[in-house]
Amino acid sequence: MTYPCPHCGAPASPESGCPSCGRGPDPDAIEVVRADAEMAELNRQLIPARLAVADLEAKLAQVWNRRQAAAMRVRAQLPAAAPVREKEVSNRLVQNTLYVLGGLLLGVAAIVFTAVAWAQFGVGGRAVVLAGFTGAALAVPFLALRRRLTGTAETFAAIGLLLMLLDGYAAWYVDLFGVAGGSGWGYAAAVFAVTAAVAAGYEHLTGLAGPRFAALLAAQPVLPLLVAAAAPGPVVWGFTFAAVAALDVAVLAVRRGGLGLAAVLVGSLAALTAAGIAVTTLFDTEDPGPAVGRGAVLLTAALVVLAGALVAAAPVARQIADGLVVVALAVAVGRVAVLLAPAEVNALPVVALVVLLIAVLVVVVPWAGLGARIGAGAALAAPAVFAFGWAVVEAFRTLLAAHFDEAQPRAGWPLPIALALLGAAVVLLVPAAWRLFAALAAAGLIALTGLHLPWWGAPIVELVVVAAALAVALRVSRAAVFVALPLVVHAVATGLAEPGVAAGVFAAVAALGCTTAALARDDLRTANLLTGLLAVPAAAWTGAAALTDDLLPQALAVLAASALITVVRRWPAEVAAHTGATFALLLVISDGEQAAIVCGLWGLVLAVRARRPGYLLAAVAAEVIAGLLVLASNGVTTLEAYTVPAAAVALLAGVLFGRGSSSWAAYGPALAAALLPSLASVFAADGQYWRRLLLGVAAVAVLVAGAAFRLRAPVLAGGGVLVALALHELAQLWDLIPRWIPLATAGLLLVLIATTLERRRRDLHRFRTVLQKMS
Numbered sequence: 135m136t137y138p139c140p141h142c143g144a145p146a147s148p149e150s151g152c153p154s155c156g157r158g159p160d161p162d163a164i165e166v167v168r169a170d171a172e173m174a175e176l177n178r179q180l181i182p183a184r185l186a187v188a189d190l191e192a193k194l195a196q197v198w199n200r201r202q203a204a205a206m207r208v209r210a211q212l213p214a215a216a217p218v219r220e221k222e223v224s225n226r227l228v229q230n231t232l233y234v235l236g237g238l239l240l241g242v243a244a245i246v247f248t249a250v251a252w253a254q255f256g257v258g259g260r261a262v263v264l265a266g267f268t269g270a271a272l273a274v275p276f277l278a279l280r281r282r283l284t285g286t287a288e289t290f291a292a293i294g295l296l297l298m299l300l301d302g303y304a305a306w307y308v309d310l311f312g313v314a315g316g317s318g319w320g321y322a323a324a325v326f327a328v329t330a331a332v333a334a335g336y337e338h339l340t341g342l343a344g345p346r347f348a349a350l351l352a353a354q355p356v357l358p359l360l361v362a363a364a365a366p367g368p369v370v371w372g373f374t375f376a377a378v379a380a381l382d383v384a385v386l387a388v389r390r391g392g393l394g395l396a397a398v399l400v401g402s403l404a405a406l407t408a409a410g411i412a413v414t415t416l417f418d419t420e421d422p423g424p425a426v427g428r429g430a431v432l433l434t435a436a437l438v439v440l441a442g443a444l445v446a447a448a449p450v451a452r453q454i455a456d457g458l459v460v461v462a463l464a465v466a467v468g469r470v471a472v473l474l475a476p477a478e479v480n481a482l483p484v485v486a487l488v489v490l491l492i493a494v495l496v497v498v499v500p501w502a503g504l505g506a507r508i509g510a511g512a513a514l515a516a517p518a519v520f521a522f523g524w525a526v527v528e529a530f531r532t533l534l535a536a537h538f539d540e541a542q543p544r545a546g547w548p549l550p551i552a553l554a555l556l557g558a559a560v561v562l563l564v565p566a567a568w569r570l571f572a573a574l575a576a577a578g579l580i581a582l583t584g585l586h587l588p589w590w591g592a593p594i595v596e597l598v599v600v601a602a603a604l605a606v607a608l609r610v611s612r613a614a615v616f617v618a619l620p621l622v623v624h625a626v627a628t629g630l631a632e633p634g635v636a637a638g639v640f641a642a643v644a645a646l647g648c649t650t651a652a653l654a655r656d657d658l659r660t661a662n663l664l665t666g667l668l669a670v671p672a673a674a675w676t677g678a679a680a681l682t683d684d685l686l687p688q689a690l691a692v693l694a695a696s697a698l699i700t701v702v703r704r705w706p707a708e709v710a711a712h713t714g715a716t717f718a719l720l721l722v723i724s725d726g727e728q729a730a731i732v733c734g735l736w737g738l739v740l741a742v743r744a745r746r747p748g749y750l751l752a753a754v755a756a757e758v759i760a761g762l763l764v765l766a767s768n769g770v771t772t773l774e775a776y777t778v779p780a781a782a783v784a785l786l787a788g789v790l791f792g793r794g795s796s797s798w799a800a801y802g803p804a805l806a807a808a809l810l811p812s813l814a815s816v817f818a819a820d821g822q823y824w825r826r827l828l829l830g831v832a833a834v835a836v837l838v839a840g841a842a843f844r845l846r847a848p849v850l851a852g853g854g855v856l857v858a859l860a861l862h863e864l865a866q867l868w869d870l871i872p873r874w875i876p877l878a879t880a881g882l883l884l885v886l887i888a889t890t891l892e893r894r895r896r897d898l899h900r901f902r903t904v905l906q907k908m909s
Contacts, residue, residue, distance in 0.1 A: 137167040268297040288344045323359035368415040372431030375408035383442040408435040422473040429466025436462035453505030460509030480548035486555035493559040529582040536589040536631035593625035633680035640673035664706035671714030692718040697739045730763035781808035797847035805851040
């Protein structure tokens with residue numbers, strides 16, 4: 135075997151090396167050559183091995199398919215197996231259910247035995263039976279725990295503790311050791327206390343969970359039963375239940391988990407009972423002394439809840455408890471303050487002052503968080519809603535006094551003072567971004583009350599607040615507009631009672647709206663400009679109405695104000711101007727000549743701006759309407775005196791704005807206004823020779839004009855009218871024809887039809903004969 139020398143490429147021997155360059159044998163080069171030879175031999179052996187493996191895999195697949203087919207035939211011959219049902223409940227659930235039901239049945243049996251069945255035994259026998267049952271029930275858990283039967287131990291422990299209560303009842307029933315001679319309330323409290331102590335000790339010895347809950351529940355009625363013996367009043371009852379809740383808080387402080395949750399539940403129930411007693415009795419007395427004690431109960435119950443939240447270290451519970459303390463403080467102090475105030479003082483300002491002081495306290499105290507603020511807001515809600523409704527009633531009374539001159543009972547100063555105090559409280563409680571809006575809302579409600587002023591003074595105060603709200607809307611928040619809107623509406627509604635007052639109100643609204651529009655931007659500018667400009671014609675109308683009752687001067691004043699508005703080159707000005715002109719026309723619509731004057735003058739105003747699109751047409755239309763009104767007022771009945779001017783206006787509109795549209799859209803209205811009324815009149819009444827003649831001439835002119843300008847609408851309209859007129863004239867000719875001519879014409883027509891039919895029958899017979907000969 136030789137190998138190529140790595141240095142010169144000449145064949146080299148593994149024994150002597152390279153004869154060309156004289157180098158010795160190279161082991162690595164020799165190993166490469168040997169490996170190549172071995173790999174070639176292995177590849178030669180691998181090819182048949184691969185073929186053998188592929189053959190074996192194919193045979194294995196065939197055998198597997200035969201096996202699966204046979205297995206399917208075997209399964210097909212066997213009966214169907216029942217489906218395996220899954221367990222719907224776990225073993226633990228079944229076990230616990232059995233324990234609960236069994237313990238419940240045993241407890242019921244013990245109660246029935248104690249109440250009914252044991253009367254068959256003597257006193258000694260009764261004591262032995264109950265004591266034996268109780269001892270056995272309390273001893274079983276120790277044996278069950280040795281065998282790790284925890285559920286059994288829990289069940290018998292609960293039964294044993296229940297039997298202890300029944301033992302107490304039985305001892306009282308048979309007056310064992312003379313216990314029935316004392317107070318029943320005290321004895322019941324002692325039984326529950328002993329049971330609670332035994333349950334607590336039993337839990338310490340056994341480590342079971344049930345006795346600890348039994349101890350908690352048995353301890354709850356101890357204090358109320360001890361207090362019940364003295365037949366106390368509501369204050370003592372309230373403090374008693376608050377003390378029970380405090381004991382539950384103490385349990386929560388030393389125990390967590392399920393017992394802590396149970397302590398929270400029973401403690402909440404006790405605190406709720408104390409608060410319910412305090413609230414129901416607080417508003418049931420008119421004496422400040424008892425009210426102070428009941429308010430103290432309410433506040434104590436809320437403080438116990440706060441203590442529980444602090445012990446539980448729950449942030450959400452802490453916030454809720456803070457709010458409850460604030461609400462309790464507001465209710466207690468507010469009620470006492472109302473009772474301490476003189477009888478002639480209204481209660482609402484007193485309550486509002488208390489709410490304001492509480493709001494200040496909430497803001498000043500550093501630990502008062504969001505919950506305290508929410509509680510203060512809840513305390514504020516009830517007096518705020520009442521004050522809002524009262525303010526709305528006062529606003530309505532102002533309207534009645536203005537429009538009907540009725541002496542309405544007024545609220546006086548208590549309502550504005552209360553609104554001011556409540557508004558200050560709201561300003562303190564809301565976020566900083568909303569404080570200015572809250573202050574404006576309070577000021578608006580105060581203005582609605584009228585401040586005990588004459589009815590005409592209310593709009594003045596309201597407009598002052600509106601000016602402040604618009605200033606805020608310009609610089610701070612657009613939300614202030616919602617304060618201004620209802621005040622403006624009420625001021626206008628009140629001012630309309632007297633024209634002079636209304637003129638001042640509208641003038642102020644116009645000044646405020648235009649000034650705000652000049653300083654504002656975007657949508658606020660547009661809305662204020664429209665409002666201000668609409669108030670200008672209204673101010674002119676009410677001002678003229680204050681000077682004279684004649685409607686024409688009032689309409690001319692409105693028209694002059696509307697003409698002045700057209701100087702402003704914005705679309706709100708156009709809306710306001712046309713609205714004012716329409717209102718001026720409505721004022722004098724009952725008098726045709728006065729209405730014509732208004733339309734004619736407004737047409738002149740529009741003609742000044744005729745260069746703008748649409749103004750020329752509007753001016754012409756106004757003048758035409760003025761002319762028509764003059765004709766109508768002078769008794770002109772000729773139809774064309776009204777239709778031709780209207781058609782002329784429509785034609786002008788088509789010429790100005792109909793470019794690019796069809797002839798029907800451009801000239802159809804004008805043609806209809808000019809031709810159809812006259813055509814209808816021709817068909818409705820006989821005679822009218824000149825109308826028929828002139829209508830025909832007009833239809834021919836329209837037809838020729840349409841043909842000349844290649845317009846479809848004039849051609850069809852003119853031609854249609856001509857056809858209608860021709861048929862009408864033919865109908866008029868019918869009466870002049872002698873009666874024999876129609877008869878002769880009808881007979882001749884029938885003879886011609888018969889002759890035609892005879893000729894066709896003869897031709898058909900000839901054709902049939904030819905065909906028969908051909909066949």
